[in-house]
Amino acid sequence: MPSRPPRRAVLFGGLMVGSAGSLAGCTSSEGGGSGSAGRAVSATTVRGLRRRAARDSEDLLARYDTTAEAHPALAGTLGPFRDAVAAHLAALNEGDETPPGPSGGPPEVPADRNRALTALADAEREVADARQRAVAEASPDLARLLASLAAAGSAQAYLLHEAR
Numbered sequence: 001m002p003s004r005p006p007r008r009a010v011l012f013g014g015l016m017v018g019s020a021g022s023l024a025g026c027t028s029s030e031g032g033g034s035g036s037a038g039r040a041v042s043a044t045t046v047r048g049l050r051r052r053a054a055r056d057s058e059d060l061l062a063r064y065d066t067t068a069e070a071h072p073a074l075a076g077t078l079g080p081f082r083d084a085v086a087a088h089l090a091a092l093n094e095g096d097e098t099p100p101g102p103s104g105g106p107p108e109v110p111a112d113r114n115r116a117l118t119a120l121a122d123a124e125r126e127v128a129d130a131r132q133r134a135v136a137e138a139s140p141d142l143a144r145l146l147a148s149l150a151a152a153g154s155a156q157a158y159l160l161h162e163a164r
Contacts, residue, residue: 041139049134049142050092053149056127057089058102063109063123067116070109074116077163081120081156088149114164121160128153 064082068075107123110116131150135143 041137045137046139046142049138049146050096053131053134053146054089054092054096055103056130057085057092059104059107060085060123060127061089062102063107063120066106067109067120070111071113071116074113078120081160084152084156088152091145091149117160117164121157124153124157124160128157 061082064078064085068078068082107119110119128150131146131153135146135150138146
């Protein structure tokens with residue numbers, strides 16, 4: 001029996017504590033229009049934050065697809081990660097009549113398998129960091145969603161690094 005917990009268990013626990021800390025500052029108000037700092041958040045701001053987060057998910061999906069095409073042997077490994085990003089995108093697009101679509105052309109994929117996985121992990125981490133920063137500007141409901149997605153993205157980045 002090991003004397004210490006596995007690294008994944010420690011990471012998962014840390015992510016849960018971090019998510020709980022992020023969510024603790026998000027309190028719901030009856031009107032739903034004030035941010036975590038008690039200031040009013042306009043519907044336009046909320047819509048913009050949600051669309052930016054959705055566009056980031058679209059870009060991640062494109063990166064997963066392009067990586068799987070460039071490295072077919074990784075397709076099975078990347079499938080669950082891609083599915084999670086697709087679910088995040090669906091949550092962000094809920095109720096949006098015109099989803100944003102990806103922001104640019106297909107991303108470049110490194111020819112080396114490990115570098116391709118590292119590039120995906122880095123992209124996940126960048127998106128997670130952006131979502132965590134956006135929490136401060138968001139309405140309580142969107143802040144909770146963004147914090148959850150940021151935690152999930154951080155976990156995916158870690159697991160992608162482990163897959164190398």
